[in-house]
Amino acid sequence: xxxxxxxxxxxxxxxxxxxxxxxxxxxxxxxxxxxxxxxxxxxxxxxxxxxxxxxxxxxxxxxxxxxxxxxxxxxxxxxxxxxxxxxxxxxxxxxxxxxxxxxxxxxxxxxxxxxxxxxxxxxxxxxxxxxxxxxxxxxxxxxxxxxxxxxxxxxxxxxxxxxxxxxxxxxxxxxxxxxxxxxxxxxxxxxxxxxxxxxxxxxxxxxxxxxxxxxxxxxxxxxxxxxxxxxxxxxxxxxxxxxxxxxxxxxxxxxxxxxxxxxxxxxxxxxxxxxxxxxxxxxx
Amino acid sequence: xxxxxxxxxxxxxxxxxxxxxxxxxxxxxxxxxxxxxxxxxxxxxxxxxxxxxxxxxxxxxxxxxxxxxxxxxxxxxxxxxxxxxxxxxxxxxxxxxxxxxxxxxxxxxxxxxxxxxxxxxxxxxxxxxxxxxxxxxxxxxxxxxxxxxxxxxxxxxxxxxxxxxxxxxxxxxxxxxxxxxxxxxxxxxxxxxxxxxxxxxxxxxxxxxxxxxxxxxxxxxxxxxxxxxxxxxxxxxxxxxxxxxxxxxxxxxxxxxxxxxxxxxxxxxxxxxxxxxxxxxxxxxxxxxxxxx
Amino acid sequence: xxxxxxxxxxxxxxxxxxxxxxxxxxxxxxxxxxxxxxxxxxxxxxxxxxxxxxxxxxxxxxxxxxxxxxxxxxxxxxxxxxxxxxxxxxxxxxxxxxxxxxxxxxxxxxxxxxxxxxxxxxxxxxxxxxxxxxxxxxxxxxxxxxxxxxxxxxxxxxxxxxxxxxxxxxxxxxxxxxxxxxxxxxxxxxxxxxxxxxxxxxxxxxxxxxxxxxxxxxxxxxxxxxxxxxxxxxxxxxxxxxxxxxxxxxxxxxxxxxxxxxxxxxxxxxxxxxxxxxxxxxxxxxxxxxxxxxxxxxxxxxxxxxxxxxxxxxxxxxxxxxxxxxxxxxxxx
Numbered sequence: 082x083x084x085x086x087x088x089x090x091x092x093x094x095x096x097x098x099x100x101x102x103x104x105x106x107x108x109x110x111x112x113x114x115x116x117x118x119x120x121x122x123x124x125x126x127x128x129x130x131x132x133x134x135x136x137x138x139x140x141x142x143x144x145x146x147x148x149x150x151x152x153x154x155x156x157x158x159x160x161x162x163x164x165x166x167x168x169x170x171x172x173x174x175x176x177x178x179x180x181x182x183x184x185x186x187x188x189x190x191x192x193x194x195x196x197x198x199x200x201x202x203x204x205x206x207x208x209x210x211x212x213x214x215x216x217x218x219x220x221x222x223x224x225x226x227x228x229x230x231x232x233x234x235x236x237x238x239x240x241x242x243x244x245x246x247x248x249x250x251x252x253x254x255x256x257x258x259x260x261x262x263x264x265x266x267x268x269x270x271x272x273x274x275x276x277x278x279x280x281x282x283x284x285x286x287x288x289x290x291x292x293x294x295x296x297x298x299x300x301x302x303x304x305x306x307x308x309x310x311x312x313x314x315x316x317x318x319x320x321x322x323x324x325x326x327x328x329x330x331x332x333x334x335x336x337x338x339x340x341x342x343x344x345x346x347x348x349x350x351x352x353x354x355x356x357x358x359x360x361x362x363x364x365x
Numbered sequence: 366x367x368x369x370x371x372x373x374x375x376x377x378x379x380x381x382x383x384x385x386x387x388x389x390x391x392x393x394x395x396x397x398x399x400x401x402x403x404x405x406x407x408x409x410x411x412x413x414x415x416x417x418x419x420x421x422x423x424x425x426x427x428x429x430x431x432x433x434x435x436x437x438x439x440x441x442x443x444x445x446x447x448x449x450x451x452x453x454x455x456x457x458x459x460x461x462x463x464x465x466x467x468x469x470x471x472x473x474x475x476x477x478x479x480x481x482x483x484x485x486x487x488x489x490x491x492x493x494x495x496x497x498x499x500x501x502x503x504x505x506x507x508x509x510x511x512x513x514x515x516x517x518x519x520x521x522x523x524x525x526x527x528x529x530x531x532x533x534x535x536x537x538x539x540x541x542x543x544x545x546x547x548x549x550x551x552x553x554x555x556x557x558x559x560x561x562x563x564x565x566x567x568x569x570x571x572x573x574x575x576x577x578x579x580x581x582x583x584x585x586x587x588x589x590x591x592x593x594x595x596x597x598x599x600x601x602x603x604x605x606x607x608x609x610x611x612x613x614x615x616x617x618x619x620x621x622x623x624x625x626x627x628x629x630x631x632x633x634x635x636x637x638x639x640x641x642x643x644x645x646x647x648x649x650x651x652x653x654x655x656x657x658x
Numbered sequence: 659x660x661x662x663x664x665x666x667x668x669x670x671x672x673x674x675x676x677x678x679x680x681x682x683x684x685x686x687x688x689x690x691x692x693x694x695x696x697x698x699x700x701x702x703x704x705x706x707x708x709x710x711x712x713x714x715x716x717x718x719x720x721x722x723x724x725x726x727x728x729x730x731x732x733x734x735x736x737x738x739x740x741x742x743x744x745x746x747x748x749x750x751x752x753x754x755x756x757x758x759x760x761x762x763x764x765x766x767x768x769x770x771x772x773x774x775x776x777x778x779x780x781x782x783x784x785x786x787x788x789x790x791x792x793x794x795x796x797x798x799x800x801x802x803x804x805x806x807x808x809x810x811x812x813x814x815x816x817x818x819x820x821x822x823x824x825x826x827x828x829x830x831x832x833x834x835x836x837x838x839x840x841x842x843x844x845x846x847x848x849x850x851x852x853x854x855x856x857x858x859x860x861x862x863x864x865x866x867x868x869x870x871x872x873x874x875x876x877x878x879x880x881x882x883x884x885x886x887x888x889x890x891x892x893x894x895x896x897x898x899x900x901x902x903x904x905x906x907x908x909x910x911x912x913x914x915x916x917x918x919x920x921x922x923x924x925x926x927x928x929x930x931x932x933x934x935x936x937x938x939x940x941x942x943x944x945x946x947x948x949x950x951x952x953x954x955x956x957x958x959x960x961x962x963x964x965x966x967x968x969x970x971x972x973x974x975x976x977x978x979x980x981x982x983x984x985x986x987x988x989x990x991x
Contacts, residue, residue: 095463099460099463099464100464100467102456102457102460103457103460103461103464103471106453106456106457106460106471106475106534107471107474107475109453110474110475110478110531110534110535111474113486113489113490113492113493113531114478114481114489116489116492116493116500117488117489117492120492128498129497129498131497131498131499131500131503132500132503132504133498133500135500177384178384178385178388179385181381181382181384181385182381182382182384182385182386184381185377185378185379185381185382186378186382187368188368188371188372188378189371189372189374189375189377189378190371191374191375191378191379192375194378197382197386200386200389200394201385201389204389204393212393212396212397212399212400212634212638213617213618213621213622213634214400214403214617214621214622214627214630214631214634215395215396215397215398215399215400215403215631216392216396217622218396218399219391219392219395219396219399234388234391234392235392235393235396237388237392238388238389238391238392238393239393240385240389243385251368254741254743255368255369256739256740256741256742256743257743257745258368259369259705259708259710259730259737259739259743260737260739260743260744260745260804261745261756262709262710262729262730262731263708263710263730263731263735263736263737263757264731264756264757264760264804264808265729265730265731265757265760265761266756266760268372268374268377269377270760271372274745274756275745275747278747278748279745279746279747281747293479293480296482297480297481297482297483297484297485297596298482299482299483299484299595299596299599300595300596300599300618303599304622315482315484315485315596316484318484318485318488318600319484319488319599319600328497331492331498334488335492338485338488338489341482341485342480342481342482342485345480345481345482346477346480346481348480349476349477349479349480350473350477353473353476356476357476357539360536360539360540361540361543
């Protein structure tokens with residue numbers, strides 16, 4: 082297929098202009114990150130006396146170790162750990178409850194099944210941003226402020242993954258289920274031995290998407306983690322800016338910004354195929 | 366669509382559903398119900414009691430010039446974000462689609478900003494345009510342009526739009542490229558043999574065939590601009606200057622948490638809820654259509 | 659080894675009856691083929707025997723034991739599915755062993771039984787492969803192997819060959835027949851392909867719209883169809899049907915004559931018809947003729963006979979014994 086692409090256009094000037102256009106696009110995408118990286122390797126005075134340098138300096142280890150070990154309000158290493166726990170909690174929690182409930186909805190008939198389906202389906206429509214105040218109150222009443230469960234549970238309460246697994250289960254041939262029944266498998270044996278192994282690509286794709294979703298959460302952690310030791314890295318960056326007119330510690334802040342994007346970027350790049358599949362699946 | 370083979374019993378499915386039902390009930394339906402309930406009350410001046418006002422909060426909101434301004438701001442903001450991010454992405458996707466080799470490499474180079482959190486994107490752009498240390502702002506100054514998004518409303522809006530669009534380009538690029546690559550080569554070659562030049566081919570063949578993707582992205586990007594850009598706005602402008610970048614979601618937050626006006630914030634939530642509902646319905650209508658395509 | 663009895667078995671979905679009371683007695687070790695057009699209820703019937711569909715009324719007995727309410731596994735049956743239904747993520751060995759593992763069969767016995775089945779089916783080199791690495795015929799054999807290792811009382815086959823290409827179908831047909839003979843397991847086989855039915859069956863059941871029209875040995879059914887439907891469905895090319903009155907038969911409504919029972923002559927016999935076109939297949943020739951009122955009649959004759967040229971008028975003749983007369987209700991008179 083790819084061999085034939087572009088047959089219509091002749092190679093020549095147009096070909097190089099195409100590359101040029103794409104390279105400009107790539108540079109536009111990279112530039113802010115490059116600047117942040119440069120800023121994370123120079124000293125504060127180099128930044129505050131504009132223009133800052135456009136090539137990396139020699140303060141890489143100093144700035145990153147300062148960020149990781151002491152940070153501004155809390156060590157960034159701790160914030161990264163919090164982010165990791167939150168992201169994994171959201172990812173695993175959502176996948177687990179979605180798998181079981183999609184299995185129940187697709188493979189069983191029970192009273193109220195349709196009602197349950199639509200109730201779950203409704204949650205597709207409402208991002209957490211829309212119900213922040215009452216959700217905050219619920220978390221506060223449960224004493225879950227500044228806790229991992231408070232960070233995780235409200236973000237699990239959405240049906241995107243359930244819907245996705247339902248769609249996938251519906252494409253699993255009926256004959257496989259029948260074969261399993263003839264083989265004497267109970268519903269849960271069918272689930273463990275056949276349905277789960279068959280879903281592993283979907284699970285992995287969803288894992289990538291949900292991990293990024295969880296890691297990049299901002300508003301919710303901003304609301305419920307008042308204790309710096311519970312801050313996640315994405316919301317923690319904003320907390321590093323001093324209030325008032327004080328000068329921000331730019332090298333440390335930029336090092337933190339880079340650290341905040343490293344895990345999800347690694348996930349996207351290293352699992353590109355799964356990531357694309359997950360995106361396409363979850364939007365279908 | 367239904368399964369032919371069905372397992373018997375109701376205990377097991379009930380158990381399997383229980384976790385999702387419990388979590389959804391506590392952290393979704395209860396708060397959503399609360400939002401609707403609270404939207405009909407106002408607290409008394411001492412914050413001790415609340416008083417039922419029915420649709421009063423909504424009436425007040427619709428008459429409130431700040432809220433109406435926020436609506437306009439949201440419309441401008443999401444319109445611009447959608448157009449900018451989709452326009453750049455489409456341009457890059459068309460270029461990448463023309464390549465015989467290497468479109469995969471460009472894809473790898475272009476998609477990963479998707480992984481950058483909007484809030485982090487906000488910090489990056491704020492740093493570039495920072496009035497004190499921002500390198501872009503400084504070079505603009507050299508050119509004689511005095512950049513100050515802290516004071517200038519248009520510049521503030523421009524900055525949050527670019528920062529919000531920046532990470533979104535990846536996502537749109539991916540879908541546009543997939544959409545373009547799904548167009549059968551033979552159709553385009555047939556048009557080329559008919560003598561259609563690139564632009565004519567694009568206008569008469571590629572663009573119509575791409576329209577399902579375009580429409581889908583349109584809806585998805587509007588939803589993104591509505592809700593997921595909170596981080597960008599909070600980090601760059603905090604809604605300012607003079608509320609010039611206060612989009613609806615930001616106002617729910619600032620009225621509810623900063624202003625502590627729960628009734629108004631709840632009423633705003635309900636309005637947003639209706640808006641998302643509409644968008645979702647549009648999206649599903651569209652998906653149905655696409656299935657029948 | 660077991661017998662299988664269907665006693666006035668019915669199935670309805672709401673108000674729609676799909677199976678209208680079927681009675682079958684399958685002897686121990688017998689190979690029964692259910693044949694019929696798609697939608698006639700043959701697969702539903704098989705799935706009812708398997709326990710995958712409920713039974714509205716009537717009784718199914720395996721070895722004289724009522725199994726209406728039993729789970730598929732408890733019925734001691736094995737089933738070969740149309741699309742093989744192999745578990746895609748399991749190796750050939752695991753696919754065959756899965757049912758035994760569920761039944762908590764000791765490991766060494768599982769290995770032994772799979773080994774025997776694999777040998778029988780020539781699957782030994784492929785035991786560690788995944789289904790997607792196998793050809794269609796090999797997948798088919800794995801599906802058979804999965805059924806064999808269970809040592810079931812009854813084999814159920816749901817159009818197992820319909821996904822194979824023509825050549826492989828013939829080969830697998832022979833293999834299935836041979837295997838069934840060797841193992842002597844009572845078998846119920848569903849197909850829409852009458853050639854499969856004719857070649858495989860000890861007895862075959864022709865189903866039409868939820869009713870078993872005829873049960874009998876293949877040649878008996880072919881030579882002596884009990885209904886107009888059976889006469890038309892079994893045999894290729896299909897039986898020629900003519901209104902009884904048009905050929906001077908005074909009883910019944912329709913007369914069926916098989917293509918091979920009509921002789922073409924130049925001299926006047928029963929009916930005159932014009933040759934429309936001929937299909938020379940080598941060993942035999944199919945001559946299609948048009949009657950004066952437009953109906954097409956097919957005649958099968960030996961390939962050694964001279965080819966009639968198109969457009970010539972010929973006479974059709976047949977023996978009285980070749981006429982199959984059917985009444986208003988489609989039943990044989």
